[in-house]
Structure formats: C-alpha cells, structure tokens
Amino acid sequence: MSQDYGETIDKTVQEMKKLEDEAKTFYQKQKGMIQKPPRKRRRLSFDKTHHSKEEEREKRDALKPKLIEQNELFHFKPAQTAIQLTNEAVSYASIGNYEMAVPKFIEAVEHFDSSCDMIFNLGKAGLESGNFAGLFDLLDYWFMTEDGDYYHDQLQKLLHLEFEGDIVLGFINGNSPLVFEIKEDMAEITEGMDEFQGCTLPLMYKIPVSLELERKDKEEITLFDYDFLKQWAGTVAGPELLQYEIILPVSSFRLFLNQFAGSVVKLSNHQYQELTDFNDLHLRYEKYQHEQLNLEPPDRYEAPRISYVLVEITKESKPEFLSDFRDFVDRHVTKEVSDEEQDAMEDAYWQNRYEEEADMYRSIDLQEQYEYFSNQAHLYGKLAAYLENLRCHVDRPYESLNQKLMDEAENKYWGLLGDVFEEVLRKKQVKKAAVSMKGMKESEELLYQKRIEKLMGKVTSAEVKEPLYSELVPIVKVISVSPKSALSHMRNVLEILLKKGMRKLGLNPNGETLFNLMNSTIYTRNKKIDDYMHEIRKTVNQHGDHFDESKQFSVEAEKINQKYVEVLLDKLLKVVDFYIKQFKF
Numbered sequence: 264m265s266q267d268y269g270e271t272i273d274k275t276v277q278e279m280k281k282l283e284d285e286a287k288t289f290y291q292k293q294k295g296m297i298q299k300p301p302r303k304r305r306r307l308s309f310d311k312t313h314h315s316k317e318e319e320r321e322k323r324d325a326l327k328p329k330l331i332e333q334n335e336l337f338h339f340k341p342a343q344t345a346i347q348l349t350n351e352a353v354s355y356a357s358i359g360n361y362e363m364a365v366p367k368f369i370e371a372v373e374h375f376d377s378s379c380d381m382i383f384n385l386g387k388a389g390l391e392s393g394n395f396a397g398l399f400d401l402l403d404y405w406f407m408t409e410d411g412d413y414y415h416d417q418l419q420k421l422l423h424l425e426f427e428g429d430i431v432l433g434f435i436n437g438n439s440p441l442v443f444e445i446k447e448d449m450a451e452i453t454e455g456m457d458e459f460q461g462c463t464l465p466l467m468y469k470i471p472v473s474l475e476l477e478r479k480d481k482e483e484i485t486l487f488d489y490d491f492l493k494q495w496a497g498t499v500a501g502p503e504l505l506q507y508e509i510i511l512p513v514s515s516f517r518l519f520l521n522q523f524a525g526s527v528v529k530l531s532n533h534q535y536q537e538l539t540d541f542n543d544l545h546l547r548y549e550k551y552q553h554e555q556l557n558l559e560p561p562d563r564y565e566a567p568r569i570s571y572v573l574v575e576i577t578k579e580s581k582p583e584f585l586s587d588f589r590d591f592v593d594r595h596v597t598k599e600v601s602d603e604e605q606d607a608m609e610d611a612y613w614q615n616r617y618e619e620e621a622d623m624y625r626s627i628d629l630q631e632q633y634e635y636f637s638n639q640a641h642l643y644g645k646l647a648a649y650l651e652n653l654r655c656h657v658d659r660p661y662e663s664l665n666q667k668l669m670d671e672a673e674n675k676y677w678g679l680l681g682d683v684f685e686e687v688l689r690k691k692q693v694k695k696a697a698v699s700m701k702g703m704k705e706s707e708e709l710l711y712q713k714r715i716e717k718l719m720g721k722v723t724s725a726e727v728k729e730p731l732y733s734e735l736v737p738i739v740k741v742i743s744v745s746p747k748s749a750l751s752h753m754r755n756v757l758e759i760l761l762k763k764g765m766r767k768l769g770l771n772p773n774g775e776t777l778f779n780l781m782n783s784t785i786y787t788r789n790k791k792i793d794d795y796m797h798e799i800r801k802t803v804n805q806h807g808d809h810f811d812e813s814k815q816f817s818v819e820a821e822k823i824n825q826k827y828v829e830v831l832l833d834k835l836l837k838v839v840d841f842y843i844k845q846f847k848f
Contacts, residue, residue: 505577540817
C-alpha cells in the first residue's frame with residue numbers, strides 16, 4: 264500500500280510540474296522572452312482597399328484644377344458680379360434714380376438667377392418705379408420662400424393674399440389698387456393696370472452676403488454661401504451702421520441660442536430684433552426634432568430656413584461679426600468637408616475597423632486562454648490537495664479535500680502567470696472610487712494656483728507680471744462659484760498679453776478691439792495658440808456679463824458650466840506661457 268501511494272505521489276508531483284512548466288512557458292511567450300510559434304492571423308483587406316482608393320483619389324485630384332476653373336467661371340464669379348451690380352443698383356434706387364437702378368437689378372438677376380433676393384430687389388424697384396410687372400417678381404419671391412422667412416411673411420400681408428381653394432387672390436395698394444389672382448401657378452392682374460403709377464414697398468433691399476464656405480472643387484455647386492446672412496440696404500440706419508438678417512435652419516435654433524446669440528448681443532451692443540418670436544421658433548424646433556425621430560438618418564440639412572434676428576452692427580464690429588458668424592455656420596450648420604478631410608475620415612474608419620477587429624480577436628483569444636488556465640489552476644489546486652492527503656495517508660484521499668490548501672495552490676499557480684490576464688481581470692472587477700468632491704475642488708484650485716505661480720516666476724517685467732497676476736488669481740477663486748465671472752478676467756489677460764506684445768514690436772495698441780489686436784499680431788503666434796485665443800474670445804462674446812441667458816431672449820439659453828471654463832483656463836495658461844517665452848516678458 265505504501266509503495267502504491269509512493270508511485271501515486273510521484274505521478275501527482277509530475278503532473279503538477281507539467282502544469283507549472285506550461286504556465287511558465289505561456290508567460291514567457293506572452294512577454295516575448297521566447298519566440299511564439301507562427302500562427303495564421305485573421306486580417307481585413309485594408310491595404311488592398313486603400314490601394315484602390317488611392318488610384319481613385321489621384322484621378323479625382325487631377326481633374327480638380329479644371330473643375331475649379333469652370334466653377335469660378337460659371338458660378339462663383341457671376342454671383343460676385345451680381346452682388347456688385349446690386350450694390351450699385353441700390354445706390355441709385357436710394358436716391359430715386361430707377362432709370363439707372365432697374366437695368367442693374369435685371370442684370371444682377373441674370374448673373375444670379377437662383378437667388379430669390381435678386382428677384383425681390385427687381386420686384387421692389389419695379390413697383391416703386393411704376394412698373395406693375397414688378398408684382399410678378401415679388402410673387403416669384405413669395406413662391407420661392409417658405410413660412411418663417413421674414414420677407415415671405417411680410418409680403419403675404421402687404422399683398423393681402425387670401426386662399427380660395429386652388430386660387431390665390433390679392434391686391435397691393437398704390438395710387439390705385441393693383442388686383443391680381445394666381446391660378447395653377449400663373450399670376451394675372453385683373454384690375455388697376457392702366458391706373459397704376461407705382462407704390463412704396465416698406466421693405467429694404469436685400470444683399471446676400473457670401474460666407475465663402477463652399478468648396479470650389481465640387482462637381483455640384485449650390486452657392487449656399489449666400490443663404491444665411493442678408494444685408495438690408497437703403498435702411499434708415501446711420502451711415503456707420505449695417506443691418507443684417509440672420510437666416511438659419513430651424514434645426515439650428517438651440518445651437519444658435521447656446522453658441523452665437525450672446526455674440527449677437529455683444530457685437531450689436533444690444534441693437535437686435537427677433538424677426539421670428541423665439542417662443543414660436545422654439546416650438547417649431549421641438550416639432551421638427553420630433554418629426555426627425557422617425558427618419559433614418561434625420562434629414563437635418565433640409566430643415567426649413569427661418570429668419571432669426573435682425574442685427575445692427577457698426578462698421579468697426581463688422582469684421583469680427585462676419586468672422587464669428589462664418590465660424591458658427593461652418594461648425595454647426597453646413598459642415599462642408601473637403602475631399603482631403605473626407606479621405607482622412609475614410610482611412611481612419613477602415614483603420615479603426617481593422618484595429619477593432621484585431622482587438623476583438625485578441626480579446627477572444629485571451630478570454631479563451633484565461634478560461635483554459637482557470638481550469639488548469641483549479642486542477643493544480645486539486646492535485647495539491649490530493650498530494651497532501653496521499654502524503655498524510657488520509658482515508659479516501661480523493662474525496663475529502665482541504666479547501667484552504669486548494670485556494671493557496673491556485674493562487675500560487677496564478678502567480679506563475681504574472682499579469683498576463685490583467686486585462687481580463689480588470690473587466691471583471693468593479694472599481695470603487697470614493698473621492699471627496701470638496702477635496703477634489705481644493706486640490707484643483709491648488710494645482711491652478713501653483714501653475715500661475717510658476718508662470719509668474721518666469722516673468723521679469725513688473726509691468727507685465729502685476730496686471731497679469733491680478734487678473735489670473737481671481738479666475739481661480741471664482742471658477743467654482745461663478746464660472747461666468749471668470750470670463751471677463753480671461754479677456755483682460757488676453758488684452759494684457761496682446762498690448763504688451765505689440766508695444767514690444769513698436770506698435771500702438773490703443774483704441775483697438777480685442778479682435779483687431781489678435782488679427783494684427785497673428786504672425787507672432789502658431790495656429791494652436793491662435794485657436795485657443797479665439798475660442799476664449801468667442802466664449803466671452805457668447806457668455807460674458809453682457810448676456811443674461813435667462814432674460815435676454817424670450818427663450819432661455821444654456822449657462823456656461825465650471826468644467827468648460829476650467830478647460831478654457833488650461834488653454835489660457837498655455838497662451839500665457841507662450842507669450843512669456845515669445846516676447847521674453
């Protein structure tokens with residue numbers, strides 16, 4: 264019996280040794296200590312797909328110069344000419360010289376016949392000069408636009424449009440009424456042609472403003488650049504004031520409210536008018552969003568366009584207003600993507616898909632290996648318990664097992680595998696994080712304070728250090744209590760850096776706006792720093808003290824939060840660091 268136990272003990276020890284060697288070998292292979300045997304890998308055909316795409320892109324890019332030339336000739340330059348002609352025509356019309364104005368309005372329509380604004384201007388000038396045919400141009404404008412377009416809605420009132428089944432009846436007052444009807448999309452004047460001598464239309468001329476966002480290398484050009492901003496010309500505003508109508512898709516309402524409405528208030532110095540009541544606009548937005556729930560994908564780019572606000576801008580503020588509005592439309596409305604950006608997104612998509620699939624297979628393999636070695640570890644624990652029972656001559660050694668001994672043996676076995684299965688184990692664990700929010704707040708404030716102290720230690724000029732420090736310290740103190748209050752200090756920091764930098768360059772910064780200060784010194788900094796500064800500037804315009812999110816408009820806008828202001832502070836400190844090094848303050 265003793266001999267039989269001896270042989271069994273030896274075999275058990277040998278089996279345990281095999282399990283240990285297997286675990287050690289697996290660990291060494293995973294860590295690259297010994298070479299793994301080659302095995303067949305599962306791959307996507309990414310390289311082949313990419314190669315064929317490259318050939319297509321080369322052919323496409325070879326055609327671009329000719330495409331750009333054609334688009335300039337047949338689309339962009341005619342539109343620019345139409346705007347130039349419209350400006351000249353408005354100048355003549357505003358002094359009553361319709362003999363010179365009307366031909367230029369006609370020529371503008373010929374150059375930009377897809378613009379309903381060109382057609383409206385011709386109609387207005389026609390009626391005011393005594394030509395009843397101008398009525399038909401105004402009706403064309405009304406048909407080309409939708410409810411929510413301010414001039415569309417105003418024309419419906421001025422033309423007294425009424426609907427009787429499929430027929431539209433209307434009239435316009437002048438020296439004598441001009442009565443008309445529209446039947447089967449054909450307008451006919453039924454009374455007043457002979458007596459009509461003209462009438463004044465109480466709407467300004469409209470000059471569409473190009474935001475210069477549309478790519479010129481596309482096969483299909485829509486000239487959407489001119490859709491979002493219209494200058495009202497011939498207004499009663501002073502010569503130094505410009506009036507702009509902002510027209511956006513209804514789907515952009517909340518974005519406008521939360522990303523640009525504050526800039527409207529700031530740059531217009533509170534001189535603005537809701538062309539569509541924002542309560543009504545909010546209801547339209549909610550209705551539209553609800554309708555989109557049933558569409559796959561949502562048809563957001565075809566959303567109805569609505570006249571949001573009329574903004575009065577000084578000529579001095581015009582560059583900043585146009586730049587910021589262009590950026591808003593580019594980021595949140597049109598999202599025009601170049602071929603190069605599209606190529607990069609496609610490449611990233613296929614590369615990510617390739618890597619995700621590779622990671623998936625690796626995770627599956629690792630999970631299978633983990634389950635295999637879990638069984639091996641359990642077996643190793645059992646063998647350890649058997650061995651102990653055999654050595655101690657326990658009756659029925661394979662039935663009564665020491666659980667503690669088994670657990671210790673399993674732990675020993677897992678120790679041979681090191682951290683190979685750490686990823687699998689991490690997914691199985693539930694992490695607990697009990698961090699005091701108060702402690703976090705205090706540590707973050709201390710961290711920012713240390714960063715500021717470190718930066719100020721680099722500044723040798725007292726003329727720079729003192730004003731900088733007096734603006735940076737309050738930011739840290741108020742950021743958790745009133746994030747909005749930190750913004751004015753951030754703006755002041757930018758002004759200090761820009762003005763001190765300009766004086767170092769021998770330039771006079773006095774009287775310049777922050778936007779102009781940044782533009783005139785753009786050559787002194789890299790793109791990343793410039794982007795940081797403009798982001799801070801635009802955030803101040805949107806959320807600064809001039810803008811009360813809960814009271815400014817009839818619909819409440821979102822308030823800025825602490826987390827975002829902390830992100831801005833991080834960027835601001837990087838800007839400060841750059842300027843200290845660049846100008847050796």
